[in-house]
Amino acid sequence: MQIVAIPLFNKDMGEEAYVFRELKENILFSTAQALNLFDGASTSETLRVLDKVGLDAFTMGKQIFVPINEVALMGNLSAQCKEPSDKIIFVLEKPLSNRGLYLPFMLSLRNLGYRFAINYPIKLVENDPALQNSSYIFLSQREEKQEEILKTLQYVKRFYRNLTPIAVHIYTHEILQKTYGQGYGMYESRLYKATGSNAHIAPLKLNAIRLINTVQDVNFDFTRIAKIVSGDPALTISLFKLVNSSSRMRNKITSIPHAVSMMGQREVLKWVTTAVSRSLGDDRPNEMTRISLVRAKFLENLAPIFEFAHMSGELFLLGLFSVIDNILDVPMEQALKQVVVSENIRKALVDNAGIFHPIFSFVKDYENAAWSNVSRQMIVHDINGDALSEAYINTLLWYRDLVSMDEEPEESEEPDKEA
Numbered sequence: 001m002q003i004v005a006i007p008l009f010n011k012d013m014g015e016e017a018y019v020f021r022e023l024k025e026n027i028l029f030s031t032a033q034a035l036n037l038f039d040g041a042s043t044s045e046t047l048r049v050l051d052k053v054g055l056d057a058f059t060m061g062k063q064i065f066v067p068i069n070e071v072a073l074m075g076n077l078s079a080q081c082k083e084p085s086d087k088i089i090f091v092l093e094k095p096l097s098n099r100g101l102y103l104p105f106m107l108s109l110r111n112l113g114y115r116f117a118i119n120y121p122i123k124l125v126e127n128d129p130a131l132q133n134s135s136y137i138f139l140s141q142r143e144e145k146q147e148e149i150l151k152t153l154q155y156v157k158r159f160y161r162n163l164t165p166i167a168v169h170i171y172t173h174e175i176l177q178k179t180y181g182q183g184y185g186m187y188e189s190r191l192y193k194a195t196g197s198n199a200h201i202a203p204l205k206l207n208a209i210r211l212i213n214t215v216q217d218v219n220f221d222f223t224r225i226a227k228i229v230s231g232d233p234a235l236t237i238s239l240f241k242l243v244n245s246s247s248r249m250r251n252k253i254t255s256i257p258h259a260v261s262m263m264g265q266r267e268v269l270k271w272v273t274t275a276v277s278r279s280l281g282d283d284r285p286n287e288m289t290r291i292s293l294v295r296a297k298f299l300e301n302l303a304p305i306f307e308f309a310h311m312s313g314e315l316f317l318l319g320l321f322s323v324i325d326n327i328l329d330v331p332m333e334q335a336l337k338q339v340v341v342s343e344n345i346r347k348a349l350v351d352n353a354g355i356f357h358p359i360f361s362f363v364k365d366y367e368n369a370a371w372s373n374v375s376r377q378m379i380v381h382d383i384n385g386d387a388l389s390e391a392y393i394n395t396l397l398w399y400r401d402l403v404s405m406d407e408e409p410e411e412s413e414e415p416d417k418e419a
Helices: 044-053 055-059 070-074 099-111 143-159 173-179 190-195 205-214 222-230 233-246 256-261 265-276 287-302 309-328 332-336 343-351 357-367 371-380 385-403
Strands: 002-009 015-023 064-068 088-092 115-118 136-140 164-170 186-189
Touching: 002 357, 002 385, 015 055, 015 186, 015 371, 044 055, 044 064, 044 385, 055 064, 055 385, 070 099, 099 115, 136 143, 143 164, 143 173, 164 173, 173 186, 205 222, 205 233, 205 265, 222 233, 222 256, 233 256, 233 265, 233 287, 233 309, 256 309, 287 309, 287 357, 287 385, 309 332, 309 343, 309 357, 332 343, 343 357, 357 371
Parallel strands: 015 064, 064 088, 088 115, 115 136, 136 164, 164 186
Antiparallel strands: 002 015, 002 186
């Protein structure tokens, strides 16, 4: 099963929550169907993945919408879900076929603190107990449904004030602007990711401290520097800017260790003590940081599957720099002039071409839950579903461990005798 968490934004472009989009089998279907497909016998697999990876890796601790069906509703969902109940909203994809049978299970979960959302067309003249006991409703903004959805929105506001409407399927800026001021609480749109959300990123505090501690040793390890930088998009961009300003080489660097090795010890020390120590960064990553890191590691993990195992470091850089235009707030071609990257990376990011274009497009389709495109490419490249799922889960586990707020800076191997 393939699964991804899609962000839901407020009108100020801040992440409010996330919603699971999943593909249980490699079946070719339309993108429109993919965005609403949540069939299956139960959500146990979804909750199992959530339990294994943890909420932080998917949502940075924010609440998440989990799709379920009637069979799952009758199951012991509270026992399957290890996350706090106030972080979980179960999404009903179809009306309850037998209210007398299923409604008690819904009410029981509500009493435990779980909330519900509706993601199916509602009948405006019918009293629906599921609506009365839910907190959110998803309303599609497809152009052909604008008149219908406006009537539904007005009906919900009048008769179901307990429901917070969420606008989904927003594909144009015109429709996005129309939804403002209509009372929507959240928005699901790829346009937010296209323009950036909290696009400014700073070094994560933990990584900044680790770098500062590492360079205290007069014979510090360049490999150690490269490892820390690899886990932080802001540090990577800063490092490549420095290399670009001090090197005559252009379009040659293919990995972060390569970039670090081009700098002398004095330059590294100067960089760490100025650019890094002046900005210890935020306590938590934002969505732009998450996209950059997850893309980078996912591309690296997919490298062997796409027969690029020997270029995994270059693919990692491709992911890290894939949002540099949003971070620097300039067009991609101009942004890449401020850093030194290989021609393979430049072609993929600027021209949508080159040998990395197929794998990069695949990763973007995956993170957008464009399952029809993902399914097609799995057939073309003979990608095993289990191997793909494992690559993504391992990506999230890596990200979770990387940005864990409970982790302390690593200690020196030699104990502090005085302490």
